[in-house]
Amino acid sequence: MKKSSNLHMTTDEFREQGHKVIDWIADYYENIEDYPVLSQVQPGDIRSKFPNKAPNKGRTHEEILSDMNQIMPGITHWQSPNFYAFFPCATSGPAILGDLISTGLGINGMNWATSPACTEIETHVLDWLVDMMALPQKFKSNSTGGGVLQDTASSSSLVALIAAREKVSNGEINQNGCKGDLTVYTSIQAHSSIEKAVRIAGIGKNNMRLVDVDDTFAMDTNHLKILIETDIANGLTPAYVCATVGTTSSTALDPLREIGSICREFGIWFHVDAAMAGPAALCPEYRFIHDGIELADSYTFNPHKWMLTNFDCSVFYVADRSALINAMSVLPEYLKNKATESGAVYDLRDWGIPLGRRFRALKLWNVINYYGVEGLQTFIREHMDNTQTLRSWIESDERFEIMAKTPLTLICFRHKNGDAFTQELLNQINESGKAYMTHTKLNDQYVIRFSVGQSTTTLNHLKSTWDLIVRIVEEMEKI
Template sequence: MGSLPVDTLRPLDPDTFAADSAAIVDFLAGYYRDVDKYPVRAADLEPGRLRKLLPEAAPEWGEPMERILDDVRRDVLPGLTHWQSPSFFAYFPMNASAAGFAGEMLSVGLNVVPFVWVASPAAAELEGVVVDWMASLVGLPERFLFSGGGGGVLQGSTCEAVVCTLAAARDRALGRIGHEGIMKLVVYASDQTHATFQKGARLVGIPPANFRVIRTTAASGYALAAGAVSAAVEDDVAHGLVPLYLCATMGTTGLGAVDPVRELGEVARRHGMWLHVDAAYAGSAAICPEYQGYLDGAELADSVSMNPHKWFLTNMDCCCLWVASPAALNAALSTDPEYLKNVVVAGAGGKPQAAAIDYKDWQISLSRRFRAMKLWFVLRRYGAGGMRAYIRRHVAMAEWFERAVNADERFEVVAPRRFSLVCFRLRQPPRPSSEQSDDDDVNRELLAAVNASGQAFMTHFVVDGKFVIRLAVGGAMTEMRHVRDVWELVQRTAEQLLQRQ
């Protein structure tokens, strides 16, 4: 098909839709077939590369799909970091799957906007079903299910979930002390907590000076100690401040640390704080019974979040947020203009039905995507048993890598492995003090050289002043051979660096 003059443009012509969609599916199938042939990280990191390749203005007339895909292949793919590469070990995994893609296609193709019940009742109801399914799978208490008085919603990201829960906690507290008391509210987290909580606190009006970053230590496995939180809270109360919100994390970004949810929950209860459990990455592992103990004490929490788009084969974007009190969330986020009110819903014969859910009151934006479709497809297509096997396979790969690091005296594991994340570094051999170079420098060089090779991609963290290399296993296409290959690459690269010193 050639150019499309405006007077013949039919954007949803079924035949054109089928042909263009088939071309995209074929393109992606070829991409996944060959993704391991691309350098994992974008080879050219110089800003402005793509702008130089593309025209300065949009085309006047439409172009054939084949020509557009040729440009994607030639100009776009070389500038991508390939997150679905089997040798991608950076950040945390961002999973994709055939089932997730199929659900996403249906979601995008149907293109409904379920912000209020009548806007698409089945979309809202399916969302309620899948968040209840997920809550049960990860072992959350009944109070987070709709049947237990709580409920869940699919947000786009943890960042959105954090802002929503902070707003709910803020309004609940200000209802007690008055709105003029906002400058007294204090949020607590550890030095391992994701920085999105600091960003979220600013967005809801908490003064940056009222965000407490509490130090963790190697002795606790870098977990947030309840005693340290209590001491910080009591000091703030003595100075007339009001404890507002406490974050506990299951699987911190840097090291995979796990905070003691029950102990922190008891502190939060004593001081009337909102307790949020951030399980963005490791919450997926909680579908396995052996990891559900990490959520012990969740009945003391006000909210819990986890991201199926990280390690649960659900294509971006999809974050489960559960709250024990939907009313508290809705009070902070709801709007009720006449044009958004539902028509009265009645059952057969005029009998009342279950309460309708207006998910616009559970999130920041009004418009929302039909995310439930792709999570439902993943759960239906692979099943709980299949997903448990998937998680355990990645953990087994990380266990192997940890053993390999420990067996090589040139390296050290910096923190105990949690889930499928291994944090390690290269030791410097003993040298005279006059010749001793910085351990951090050699580890920076090691990571840079591995990533520059294009054969793998990892990221870093800094803990106790040490530069640490992170290997996060979790790709949908990653197999044991890829983990062995990256370890051999690390060893070879380290040997070359040490020989030059």
């Protein structure tokens, strides 16, 4: 992009069109509640609105922007204050602007040398987060470990597994491949990404052990120890245990201290997945979720879920960075440079799967600097308080039952008329366009997940949504 061009967008045109795009985004947020939260289109509806072949000649940006009128019906509005499905992807103005600057700079931060600020801001802001969340000092860059940004917790858990695999095999698997004798452990309530990581890392699904849970849906450590001892007796090598702080189905909290002690006893890599729950630790009163975290070899959480930083942005910490770098580093001739060879810098390409790396840290930098620690704490506390108020409304209605504890901002509930009634209730909630929720099964019963955490969700939104649910139930009960 430059001041004049017969082919490219000029800087003057970019400035003019950029203002229009910012206005479009701002207008979208001002009117977001006018849209049905869950897209109501059918498969193929969006594609049918556009030509089968790409344009031979370029179009004006005004024309391209107007295409959004045809695209918007196919958007599910994750930033709506009435989005309660899955877990949130809460973003904010500062995050969006930080991401815009990152995109505008267009750098590739694969090595320190390819953009020193990309590596150093990332390292700096992740050191900040260690202190902000009272995480172990071993996760700081001035210790034996350090932090890095991945795209999602799925990648973080995979990278941790690869590091664990190479540590237990002394690097042999990178050289010769898996022999099928390593085992991995996680609870039956763990995220599906752990199974995917096991497959990708070559461990094999049959070598993944699913640990039972207790009546709170947290990992049963007695069963974990039995599984480990059985595998050792059978000549297998336990390599990796993944505990979850805030499971997807119910936000159950695995007992980190007990799990970590077992891992220490048997010399097993201990990874902690706190993808959703992690930001709660910004508030001292909620740091109980991390009791025992000092025993972890690696830890991940997603600012793009509940810390006002737009997707994608996953924080990954490791206690021993040499184990990670030894597992991941590949240094061809074309990547060699003076800074790398000096040993004085980190090359974050060695801390993850891709070689190329976006300047993800800039949006996180913007968020932390704009809100400050106190602002982020206020955001978390409001959601925690509002969730408990919502829970009290559900508890006071004898037609419903709550199916799990609510340590964070997810309420799992169902109608006492049973699975079919609860499923139809969820369908009608989502078809109304007024709210969007998803389901799970707990103890083999169909359960609605009411997940609070979007950037602009207030107690008034929760009350309106609860009133909607009650009205739908009353209509269903008449049939």
